[in-house]
Each structure stands twice: as C-alpha cells, then as structure tokens.
Amino acid sequence: MSQFVYLSFDGLSRGAVYAAFALALVLIWRAARIVNFAQGAMAVAAVYAAYSVTAATGSYWLGFVVAIVAGLVLGVTVERVVMRFVDHSSPLNGVVVALGLVLVIQGVLGIVYGNEFRPVPTPFSRDAFEVGGVALLSRYDVFVFAAVGAVVLALTLLFTRTNVGLRMRAAAFAPDVSRLLGVPVGGMLTLGWALAAAAGSLAGILVIPTELGLHPTAMDGVFVAAFTAAVVGGLDSPIGAVAGGLVVGLLLSYVSGYLGATVAPMAVLLLLVVVLLGRPGGLFSTTTARTA
Amino acid sequence: MTRPSVRESRDAASDVPRGERPRSLRRLAPPAMILAGALVIVGLSFLLPPFRNYQLATVGAYFCVTGGLTVLTGLNGQLSLGHGALMATGAYTFALAQNRWLSLPVSLVAAIVVTTVAGLVIGLAAARLRGPYLAGLTLAVAVVVPSVTSTFDEIFNSDQGLSVALDPPPGTIPVEQWQAWLCWAGALLSTSLLAVLVRGRFGRDLRAVRDDETAARLAGVDVARTQVAAFVVSAACAGLSGALFAVLAQSVSPGAFPLTLSLFLLMAIVIGGLGSLAGALGGAFLLVALPTLAQAVAEGTGSPRLEGNLALVIFGVVLVVVMLAAPGGLASIRFRRRRTS
Amino acid sequence: MRRTATAFLAAAVLLTAACDGDTGSSGAATPGVTGTEVVVGTHMPLTGPAAAGYSKIAPATKAYFDFVNAGGGIHGRKISYTVKDDGYNPANTQQVVRELVLQDKVFAILGGLGTPTHTGVLDFLKTNRVPDLFVASGSRSWNQPDKYPGTFGFNPDYTVEGKVLGTYVKENHAGKKVCFLGQDDDFGRDSLAGITKILGPVAAEESYVTSNPNVGPQMGALKAAGCEVVLLATVPGFTALAIGTAAKIAFKPQFVVSNVGADPTTVGKALGAAAPLLEGVVAANYLPLTTDEASPWIQLFKKVNTEYNGNAEFDNNIVYGMAVAYLFVQALQAAGQDLTRDGIVAAVQKNGFQGPGLVPLRFSATDHAGYGGTQLTRIEGGKAVFFGSAYQTDDGDAPVAPYQGQAVAPPSNGIPQA
Secondary structure, three states: OHHHHHHHHHHHHHHHHHHHHHHHHHHHHHHHOOOOOOHHHHHHHHHHHHHHHHHHHOOHHHHHHHHHHHHHHHHHHHHHHHHHHOOOOOHHHHHHHHHHHHHHHHHHHHHHHOOOOEOOOOOOOOOEEEEOOEEEEEHHHHHHHHHHHHHHHHHHHHHHHOHHHHHHHHHHHOHHHHHHOOOOHHHHHHHHHHHHHHHHHHHHHHHHHHOOOEOOOOOHHHHHHHHHHHHHHOOOOHHHHHHHHHHHHHHHHHHHHHHOHHHHHHHHHHHHHHHHHHOOOOOOOOOOOOOO | OOHHHHHHHHHHHHHHHHHHOOHHHHHHHHHHHHHHHHHHHHHHHHHOOHHHHHHHHHHHHHHHHHHHHHHHHHHOOOOOOOHHHHHHHHHHHHHHHHHHHOOHHHHHHHHHHHHHHHHHHHHHHHOOOOHHHHHHHHHHHHOOHHHHHHHOHHHHOHHHOEEOOOOOOOOOOOHHHHHHHHHHHHHHHHHHHHHHHHHOHHHHHHHHHHHOHHHHHHOOOOHHHHHHHHHHHHHHHHHHHHHHHHHHHOEEOHHHOOHHHHHHHHHHHHHHOOOOHHHHHHHHHHHHHHHHHHHHHHHHHOOOOHHHHHHHHHHHHHHHHHHHHOOOOHHHHHHHHHHHO | OHHHHHHHHHHHHHHHHHOHHHOOOOOOOOOOEOOOEEEEEEEEOOOOHHHOOHHHHHHHHHHHHHHHHHOOOEOOEEEEEEEEEOOOOHHHHHHHHHHHHHHOOOOEEEOOEOHHHHHOOHHHHHHOOOOEEEEEOOOHHHOOOOOOOOEEEOOOOHHHHHHHHHHHHHHHOOOOOEEEEEEOOHHHHHHHHHHHHHHOOOOEEEEEOOOOOOOHHHHHHHHHOOOOEEEEEOOHHHHHHHHHHHHHOOOOOEEEEOHHHOOHHHHHHHHHHHHHHHOOOEEEEOOOOOOOOOOHHHHHHHHHHHHHOOOOOOOHHHHHHHHHHHHHHHHHHHHOOOOOHHHHHHHHHHOOOOOOOOOOEOOEOOEOOOEOEEEEEEEEOOEEEEOOOOEEOOOOOOOOEEOOOOOOOOOOOOOOOO
C-alpha cells in the first residue's frame, strides 16, 4: 500500500512535467499544424542558459527566469528564422526540418558545454514528507505542481479571457478570414511559438534536476512521453494534454514500480499504439479522423 | 504557398504514363546495374587499402537501408523514424542465428524474414496514421530498443549486447575485402530488386498514393495495402542492412542503433534526393564520408568537444538548408530529381 | 540509370582520392615504431551520454606522455597518443579501431574504454596481432590469455572487488539485511557474483539500465524489503541517483559502492546540495586518493596535471589516466630499445611493475587480469579516506587476504627507469 501511494505521487509529479511539455506541443500544433520535434532540444538549450546564469550568479531563481526568457527567444527565433520558410504542403516537411534542428541544437550544445552530465540544483529539498511512515511528496514536488498549475491557469486565462488569446485562436483556425479582419496572423503565430517554447523550457528546468543532470540529449525520453501524452489527450486539446500528461506519468510510475523500470518505454509505446489505433481523436478530442 | 504543390501534382499526373515508357530498359537495367556495380566494387576492393575497404563495406550496408527508406518515404510519403529499430531487429536476429548455427546464408535470411514480419506489424499500424502521428509512433519504436534488450536480457544481454560468431573469410581473402564484397552483394541485390519493383505497377501505386490518396482510391489502387507493402519492402531492406552491420561490428548492442541513427538515415535520403535510388547511394556515401571529414577537421583544431558534435551540426544544418532552399520542401526536391533523370 | 553510374563513379573517385595519403607510412618492421617515435591509440567516449567523466581520462594519459616526452621520451622515442571518439557505440568502436590500426598504423591500443565497445574489437586486434593493453573496464573478458594473447586488463575485475566489498560487510555488518542494486550488464552481474561468493544470496537485488534515469521504483522496493546495507554496482550518475532517491523516500541504509561509481567529486557534484548524504558511504579504491596530498604519487600527478593538462579539475579520472600512462611507460622501458609487439606483450606478462597501485598487478603468462585487489574507503567530511588494509584475491575461490606489501614512491624525476 505504501508503495502504491509513493508511486502515485511520484507519477503525478512526473506527469505534471509531461503535462507542461505536452501543452507546449499542443500550442504549436494548434497554431501551425506542426508537431515540434525540436521542442526537447530547445528546452535543453534554455536550461543550459539557465545553468550558465546560475553558475555565474549563484541564484537559482535568476537562472529560472532566464530559462523561461531563453525559451521565449528561442521560440521566436525558430519560428521567424526557420519554420516560417518551411513549405507546409506536405506535413513531412515541418517534421524533417524540426529533426534537423534537433541535430544542430544538440551538436552546438555539445561543442559549447561538452558532453558531460552537469548536475542542476533544485531550489527546494527533494526529501519527502512522511505521513504515518509513508513517504508522500517533497517540497520540490509541491513546487513542480505549483509551477505547472500556474502555467496552465495563465494559458487558460489568456485563451479564454483576453483579446490576444481570442486573436491567436482565430489566426490558427481561420487564418485567411482573420487576416481580412485585421488580425496580424504572422505575429500571432510567432507568439504561439514563443509561449510554447517557454512552456517547454519550464518543463525542462523542472525535470532535468530530478534525472541524471543536464546533457544535450537530456529531454529525448521526456519528449517521447510528452508526445504520447499529447496524443492520448488529443493534439488539439490543451486540457487533454494536461490530463494525458498525468495519465502517462502515473502509467510510467506504476509500470516501473511493479513490472520493472526497463518495461516502461514499452508501456509507452503500447499506450501510444492503442490510443492511435483505437481512439484516433485522442481521449479528449472531437476530431474523428487522424489525417493531418 | 500553394503553387508548388499544384505544379507537383500535375507533374505526378503526367508521370504515370511516363513510368510505362522504358519497357525494354526495365528488363535490361537491373542485371546491367548489378554487373556494372559489382565490377566497380570488386575493382575498388583490390585497389583500396584495408581501412578504405571497411568504409566501402559500410557504405554498402548503409545503401541497403537508405534504398528501402527512399522507397517508403520518397515514393510513398510515409515518414519512418523507426528504421534504426528495424535494423536492430535484423542485427539481433542475425547474431542469435549466427551464434546458434554459424551459417551466414541462414542467418542473413533469418534476419530478413524476422525484420519483414516486424515491418508488417508496424506497417499495418502505420497505414492508418499520417504525418506527425506516424513520425511520433515510429519515434517511440526507435527508443524502445534498449528497453526490449534489457527486459529480455537473458536473450539480448541488455545494454552490453551480443558478440557475433563469424567464420573467417574463405581462402586468403583479407577480412575487409570480404566484408566489402558481402555488403555490396547485399546492397546491389536489394536495390536492384527495389529498382524492378518501383519501375512497375507497384511504383505507380506508391506514387499515386503519395500524391493523392483519394484519387488513387478512385483509380482502383488499394491504398492501405500499398502502404503496408511499402513498409514491408523497406523493412526487409533494413533487416538486411542491420545484419550486415552485425557482420561489420562483430557485435550487436542497443548503443549501435540509437535514435540519432534513424535521424541520420532520414537526413541521408533527404539530401540524396528523395525518391531516387541514386540519391540513396549518395546519402549512404555521405553517412560515411561526412563524419570522417568532420572528425578530421575536429582533430585539426585539437578540440575534443568538436569531435562527434561537429558532425551533428553539419548534418543538421545541411538538412535544414536543403529543406528551406528547395521552395517546395521535400516535394520540390522530388520534382526536380524526376525531371532530370 | 545514368545517375546511378555517375554516383558510383563519384564515390569511387572520392574514396580513391581520400586514400592517397596513407600509402607511404610503412617501412619499419614494427608498425607505429620509428627511431624517434612510438604511436599508440585508444577509443573513448568523448561525446554521448556515457562521456560523462570518462572523457577526462585520455587527456590525462596524454598529459603524462607529454611530461615523459619533455624529458626525452623512452629509449629516445617520444610517445604519441591518438584518441578517437566512439561515443560508447560499438559500431563506432569498430570503425575507429580499424582506422587506428589500419590507417594510422598504431603500435598498440592502450586503455580502450568500455565492455560492450571493446568486446567487439578483440578478434580484430588479435587477427592483426596488435597489443591490446590495459583495457579500461573491470570485465573478466580481458583475462583470456589462451584466446586473446595480446589483451590485458587494468582495473581489478568486478568480481575481485565484489569479494572485497562482501568481506567488509561480513566483518562489519554481520546479521544485517544486505541488498544489491547493479547495472544490468557484466559490471552488475560480475560484482554480484563476487559479493555472493562471500555473503551467500542477498536479501533483495535490483538492477537499472543507463537509458532510464528513474531509480525511484528500485529504491522503493529495497526500502520495502527492509534492507539495512545496500551494495551498489553503479556508474557515478546512478550512485548519485540511488543515494538521492533513497533520501527522498526516507530510506537510509549503509551504502557500499563499487570503485566505478564512487568518486566523491563526481558523485558529490551530481548530488549538488544533497552532497552531505555521501557521509559515511563505504567504497573501494586501488589507486591513491586524489585528496591524499601526502602521497608522492598524487604530488607527481598534480604537478603533471598543472603543467601539461591545463590544470583540469583533479579527480579519480585524472589519477586513473596517469596511472595507465605510467604503467605503459614501465612496459616500454621493460621491452627495451628494440621495441616489437611481441616484445611488449612478453614484458607485460613478465610483470614485476611497481607503481601507484596499492596491490600488485596479476599479470603473468596465464593471467591477464589487472590489479588483484583493492582497499576500502569511507567518506568523511566530503573526502574519501582509506581504512583497514588492502585486500588481495582473485575472481575464483581464492580467499580474500590482507596485502602487507610496502607502498613504493615514484622515482624523483617522475619517470620510471628500465
């Protein structure tokens, strides 16, 4: 029983990170009909920026802010310099360009920082509170939940309560009509990329300290889990992404705990196959066909 | 933004009757190609020093998989990031068969058969998926390799992998020369078969499905079956390639089939020119030449961090630039290639 | 069709052009040896996830060679060390080792790193009669003199180390519940084999793979099993993960760690603010400790590190790299002026080397394993310190016996003499 409780909290904590990352994927998918396969590499780059700042100043929080800002800047850069010029007549093109960016970013990070794992500090203790001998969750887990929750809340408010959010949705769903109505469609697209990359960076800076440390390929595994989360929730549904993230986090934790850690990637693949073939629209989407 | 695709589909439409034209060539070409290719390779293998022969063999092994991937992605429009995993399937099957029976032909056939079956399974799923969904699913397949080898570690020996028992080459043939012959025999045979396939009705169906599924269906093409067949064919090639890599490395382990390998394969066929087997050969050559070149440059500068990483950057930049410089992306690369050939 | 032919030709021309450079380097009877130079090479992960820490070894080895070269080299020959990156990928290892042997014509491979990577090139090196010295891994595969007469280990093998760690637990934690977490390969398995030779079966055993950096479930299971002593056969990153994760779930057993994953500098950095968790952790080492300023070996290696290695951060990897270099120089001295491949293999088999190691090397005509034992350390105040005596044993049924030999100091100029 205590094992189950521990695994549940551990899974939710990881799931929250997957949720933030899946949310980033969904944002770009809704805005540009691209699954950003470079999201993981971009997030790692932002965390390296944070790492440099924290190493120079000694302040975790300054690094944290830099990671988010670096994410915004990277998102804008990638959209304006690269993705804007991709021909989207075939859905393959965006994927291939994003994969090219993965190689470039990982190579550059390796050249600049080397290929060692660099430990990243956490601002709060990772020792768990115990209730009746059962380890529940740590201060750091609470911080992860709070940070992801804040992002989800902020994005929800942005899209449902503000003018900018409305324009972004309009630009994504009916670009031509929006343009006629005076919505700066290109600008909205760039904003979407910036917000998504920032959310991805947040996920990165939250998850990397809990694993082996900072490394150019540190987010590869997270990407696969988060992509699965986004698909489980439906690529069009932000709420689905959050729910999907939590589901995948829990699944991974239970499978690792009861069947062995090595089985976990197979469980992710199985879940992905079952959802893609069984319920093509994802669990939270109204779309019926899986044609891009 | 819509113009290139219009032009492209018009070209594709005119391409269908054109495929019929060189009927005599179709009969003649593959044997001639094998013969010419074999002569060049045998000649080279005597001229080159042992290390270059080893590199030549590696190009051959890569050519098998890039040829198959070209048919799948270039001609049929299905993107696979899972071919590294399919190569691993072939390599492990080869290693297990070889360690048990020590018969090269048996092990090669086993590798191809098992990988073909794996390809069929993935292909059946893939036929129902498009674009990023397919890419994501195959990505999950690519990263599952270490998980499988660790979970069933009594068979696959986890991260450490298996060593491969190999007989020494017949007679007094140097090992590297023997490897070059083996790999290129596999490469020439498999790509000639591919060439025969894509020149016929199968090739027309592949392109028709890629260009417009609805139109293809109206024209009586079984879309799903064509897509699955494309996957199966390219998986068989990947299985052979994986087995040849097991011969070259004399060992198999998950580390030899990382996600980067799948990305490199994709890069090779995109840069080589999607949809053309000559492009697949060019891509296979680049896969060996570019890292060697990058390594030489890195050693010249004396910075250990450049080694390995420089190759990644070059691959990535080339991939992005090619995709952006060709205004229609993949489609226009395809378009230009077909025009000139 | 014409394109195919063109591509063929282009490839052929490029390949031939590329090979122009490497035709004229032979001449001497022994590859890689001239009157003024001896060329050796190695394969190391400089990139990729496994590069962490290990990428510091080869520069340290090179630095010591530069130090020797500045003193005139050995038998008038300067040592040139070619390092190739294999990214810990066995396919790349094949490629770079062939490049070293066939193209760069190295005299020997020195300190090739990794079990899965190096296993694949054993046959190739044997066929080409290339001495394969001091492989950087504790696998027992290097000790097969009948099958691979030119291959020699360096590290105490994992079973030897496991037996010593097991002995420590038996003598100091008798009656406690002992458990094990290990890497899912020869490292973990050989280590566990050594431990169970001394202790019998452990109460619970768990494993991990490097591709999955979440050890929460394993540590949870060990906690649930009520383990009081946990032996770790882990690489540094996973030592940190295991100890950090255990603290996270309020699980505080006595940790006993393999030398592979016990460098306090590396593990402490990975733990960050949680580094104090390392206090009291028991590990083993067979080379002098980096923090032992009084050791003449550490003084020598620090001096070389400052002068020839750009003053890199001084950790176990640096000591390791220089110890390998020192042993190779000893072997060169022993092989004499007339350097041949058979000559150096014979010299290594003759053994009798006295160097920085705390116990003797096992080398003989019938034994190609490296160091034959190790000494226990405990982390106190953030530094590892030795306690007890060094132990010697083998990977079979030999008893674990204290080693009483005297430590030696390096020669005053820091370069071993013939």
